[in-house]
Amino acid sequence: MDICPNRSRTVNFLIVATASVAAVLVVHGVTFLIARRIGRYNIVDITWGLGFVAIAAVAATLGSGDLFRRLLLLALTSLWGLRLAWHMYVKTKGHGEDPRYRDLLGGNLAPGNVIRRIFGTQAVATLVVALPLMLSATLGPAPAALNVVTGIGAAVWLAGLTCEAVGDHQLRVFKRDPANKGAIMDRGLWSWTRHPNYFGDACVWWGLWLVSIAGWISLATVASPVVMTYFLVQVTGARLTERYMKDRPGFREYCSRTSYFVPLPPRSHTR
Structure with a gap:
């Protein structure tokens, strides 16, 4: 049985979801600025894992659900996300642009096109995939x-x-x-x-x-x-x-x- 009524749980979910959106926008926004500065966009692959870590941290901090499950999901997500981010950093360091992103952009490096095709798409995908983390943070003990x-x-x-x-x-x-x-x-x-x-x-x-x-x-x-x-x-x-x-x-x-x-x-x- 949940530790908080349905209405309170809904409010808490909206708080967690809103803060998660803000966290992902910050993570991807900073990455976009760095990518524009260094002239390659494959560093977004590093951000992929970090975006989930940010959401898990938000959920664990702002969620009012079962504390053990919040901390467990934060630990598991962080171990995966930080390992992946480090791996992608090592993999891409000293290399040029990934052919996938070069083909995806088709030579159009306008900020709007880059955001729509790469950073915006990954941000939305991160939020969709991380929904279980957000919802679970608002639920009581199983x-x-x-x-x-x-x-x-x-x-x-x-x-x-x-x-x-x-x-x-x-x-x-x-x-x-x-x-x-x-x-x-x-x-x-x-x-x-x-x-x-x-x-x-x-x-x-x-x-x-x-x-x-x-x-x-x-x-x-x-x-x-x-x-x-x-x-x-x-x-x-x-x-x-x-x-x-x-x-x-x-x-x-x-x-x-x-x-x-x-x-x-x-x-x-x-x-």
Whole structure:
């Protein structure tokens, strides 16, 4: 049973949501100014994880719901978001613009076009995906029966974070070796799935959603992990990455023996 009446919970949700919008606007606004100054917009990938950390912090601070769940979601989101931000910082440091953003802008670097196509889109996506964090922060303690769901969610989150971090590390080590220049990474987790980082990301958000569940009303936010997974699989994640890799030598053969998204044992021969 919730610790506050429905009306108070609604007011608290509006406060959390409004403050979250403000936090995301500040994070993306500062990033936009930095991007204009240095002349490349791929640093928005660093902001992606930080935007969720900001929302989790707002929810934990302003939410009036169960304190343990607020702090747990803040800790889990921060571990994921800060690791991802650092990884993207290291990955993009010293490099030029990402071809994806260059193609997306089509040479039109007008501030309005950049905000609409990159920063505004990511800000809206961040708010949509983070809805479970906002709502959960306003809900009281979950029934004891849901403790199992919380445990499962934490396990899914941990599996996803591990898969994402290990995949990123393996790819980074692979690229450091000059002998691998131009080669397809097909070792470790990358022999089980062509996108262990994106698969791990999806698991992280399904895990966070499960942890956020405090009652029937929490099911209303299931669209958030669904949207995140859809984008990771079909839009900005795996599908877009493969569009840029399809003509690389050996990529088709790699696809023929390696699962697209969900990790599966590699096929031993091409069909």
